[in-house]
Amino acid sequence: MATSFVLKGDIAFNKDANTIQTFPNGYLVCVDGICKGAFQALPEEFCNLPCYDYSGKLIVPGMTDLHVHAPQYTFRGIGMDLELLDWLTQYTFPEEAHYADLQYAKKAYRYFSDDLKRTFTTRAVVFATIHNESTIELMDQLEKTGVVTYVGRVNMDRNGDENLQEDSAGASLKGTMEWLKEINGRYQRTFPILTPRFIPSCSDELMRGLGEMAQEQGLRIQSHLSENRSEIAWVKELVPEADCYANAYEILGAMGEEERPSVFAHCVYSDEREMEILKKHHAFIAHCSDSNMNLSSGIAPVRKFLEQGISVGIGTDVAAGSSMNMVKEILNAIQASKMYYRLVDDTVKALTFEEAFYMATAGGGAYFGKVGTFLDGYEFDALVLDDSNMASMRAMSVRERVERMCYNDADLFILKKYVQGNLTFSRTE
Amino acid sequence: MATSFVLKGDIAFNKDANTIQTFPNGYLVCVDGICKGAFQALPEEFCNLPCYDYSGKLIVPGMTDLHVHAPQYTFRGIGMDLELLDWLTQYTFPEEAHYADLQYAKKAYRYFSDDLKRTFTTRAVVFATIHNESTIELMDQLEKTGVVTYVGRVNMDRNGDENLQEDSAGASLKGTMEWLKEINGRYQRTFPILTPRFIPSCSDELMRGLGEMAQEQGLRIQSHLSENRSEIAWVKELVPEADCYANAYEILGAMGEEERPSVFAHCVYSDEREMEILKKHHAFIAHCSDSNMNLSSGIAPVRKFLEQGISVGIGTDVAAGSSMNMVKEILNAIQASKMYYRLVDDTVKALTFEEAFYMATAGGGAYFGKVGTFLDGYEFDALVLDDSNMASMRAMSVRERVERMCYNDADLFILKKYVQGNLTFSRTE
Secondary structure (H helix, E strand, C coil): CCCCEEEEEEEEEEEECCEEEEEEEEEEEEECCEEEEEECCCCHHHCCCCEEEEEEEEEEECEEEEEEEHHHHHHCCCCCCCCHHHHHHHHHHHHHHHHHCHHHHHHHHHHHHHHHHCCCEEEEEEECCCCHHHHHHHHHHHHHHCCEEEEECEECCCCCECCECCCCHHHHHHHHHHHHHHHCCCCCCEEECEEECCHHHCCHHHHHHHHHHHHHHCCCEEEEECCCHHHHHHHHHHCCCCCCHHHHHHHCCCCEECCEECEEEECCCCCHHHHHHHHHCCCEEEECHHHHHHCCCCCCCHHHHHHCCCEEEECCCECCECCCCHHHHHHHHHHHHHHHHHHHCCCCCCCCHHHHHHHHHHHHHHHHCCCCCCCCCCECCEEEEECCCCCCCCCCCHHHHHHHHHHCCCCCEEEEEEECCEEEEECCC | CCCCEEEEEEEEEEEECCEEEEEEEEEEEEECCEEEEEECCCCHHHCCCCEEEEEEEEEEECEEEEEEEHHHHHHCCCCCCCCHHHHHHHHHHHHHHHHHCHHHHHHHHHHHHHHHHCCCEEEEEEECCCCHHHHHHHHHHHHHHCCEEEEECEECCCCCECCECCCCHHHHHHHHHHHHHHHCCCCCCEEECEEECCHHHCCHHHHHHHHHHHHHHCCCEEEEECCCHHHHHHHHHHCCCCCCHHHHHHHCCCCEECCEECEEEECCCCCHHHHHHHHHCCCEEEECHHHHHHCCCCCCCHHHHHHCCCEEEECCCECCECCCCHHHHHHHHHHHHHHHHHHHCCCCCCCCHHHHHHHHHHHHHHHHCCCCCCCCCCECCEEEEECCCCCCCCCCCHHHHHHHHHHCCCCCEEEEEEECCEEEEECCC
16 A cells, blocks of 8 residues: 655755755655655656645654563553662563463553554564463554564563463474464564563573574564673573673574574673674664663663674663653663763763664664665655744754754654555544 | 642652652642641541542642753753853853843743743742843743742853853942842742852852852852863862862852852762862752763762752753753653762662652752642642553552653643642643
């Protein structure tokens, strides 16, 4: 159901990681769901397309949330005085155990899906739980939001909660195969991704089995990496032959490869050796600075990842991150990088606004292919935003307005959200 | 025009810095603008008062913004890639120079005042500019918001902009006297506060003159302290006889005293010696962690201030802080303290939620007297908040809902704002 049209408005997008290109009162062209570029004057060839006039409104690329836990959404923003391992056992595991009940999942995932629809997010990489039925319910709901997602049925065969753990590696692998079979051919824009929770939750046998499954079926993998010091020390005990956390995934065959890149959340403590492994396997890092502050994890050295040429996007990491608001995460990522520069290492320069906006759009979007900017040939994911309630005493440039909306979105409204050229949300609907 | 009434709803407030007391479906009593306490069952003596039913809504104390620059409001959220001294000369001073024009000030301060009305803020300590007429315009507008404020006509006789500097110490002092004379008796809830911008902007003669004026007229002083390393080095050059930045204010007679306490914004780099001076003079610290991240200043050691018994509140510091949203500042202060703990000194424990909420309410409120909590005898500043759009899968305690609203206020609405018992804002108005 791809569509062709033109949007008129104040257009901004990253040409590259260091440059935001703007077209004040410009034209943005979508043909069959694909962006044909942004223009100051509409080229002759597109003059016959329907043109929707959003003069005075901002038009920016849709954003990619590279790491979010759907079942944690309804307890966001509470119990934030704990660190990772205690937070998992006290809040997260007991909550996720409820998703054994499909009726519970239906209701809770409805809150998540309904709210996701009205966020800046057009693409997301999502954790579900270990439960097949509930995960399929989530995927059914997400398919209808229009947002394009990878969704993972979680694997855990050790160190869980008494009500949140699978009986064995074999049972976990079998359950995963059944899930994949059941959803085969079911969705247009909702894709499965293998999801070992993290090394402490998965025996070597399970992790190896998932690595093999990924390779055989051409599936991707998502997981967590080097978030918290206690977690890292634990992984060292659990996989003593690994020289670092990423190497543990590597040894067990779960690091992915270029054609089916893995995404790893956090990487707060990833060093040179770990970066080398991430780069070698073409992995994406989901930078979750808000979560990393909330759980006192630390600050990931994002500048180093970018310098190494590692792909980095932004994850809200709900519920350790307290909201699905991607522009809040852009601001948080900038602030985190400034504190890393100031408090940890002043040779590591802070993120510029351009870089952070890039990470939230094209950086994470690259996980989905040609996504996250308005260059010719990219999938048409776009947000039409009304910032007219933010008063100023002078005419502001489009670039300034984009920066301002990320620093303060209190009076910013999403008017329209397009994903792959489809209108998926409209403020007046 | 004080009033007497009862509010019914889910009440929460700090009993002390470490305890949030809650009354689910409780009663909050206001008699002649003064809080008579919160109750689970309404005492007989108050049964004849009109009772407004906000069942299911949160009722929390109004918040105090201890440091905010009104003339910077309309350029919030842009140019945030600079540090303090460059940010001042490139953005702030040229903008503040516009306030020589009263018509400009009328319009710009209208944006500030109108937006302030609908924030969580019931008390504020405000910087204006060096211009008398514009400052009085701001005070006129603020008086009408119902918010209780201290407002400072700024003093600067050196190192300003060519269009933002007074001719001499004498001219600055004379202008200040004229301002004080003109506003004498003009307001009920808008108070003058002497406002030397900071040491680099004020000659010794000017600072001494302001210190004497404060003492003679029983006025308070607000200023900035130890925000940024380059600033601190500069102060060392400017006042070489001082052994620290606070000592420079002390030598020049501007540190204040118990009966007329000063408020100093930032204190990012305040050490033992500086804390000793702050404590000796009963000064308040306006903790502005959002601003301190944005300008890469660093993180103030708030825990140490609290341990020393120094009064600490929270300031949004617009426009180095990008919003006047106090609950966003509560979250930011907690995150900042977690990063201080994790990255700077792990013997300095992070702020608990209780402590941060206290700072934003009773901590800063104490600058205005008995303000910021619902204990008997406190001035009645209250917010009625609707968090019903934030779905949860289980009944949440009032304490949990208050934490959640500070971590994620996207779907939180201020229904009513009372200051000194007066209804100053109503969502339906």
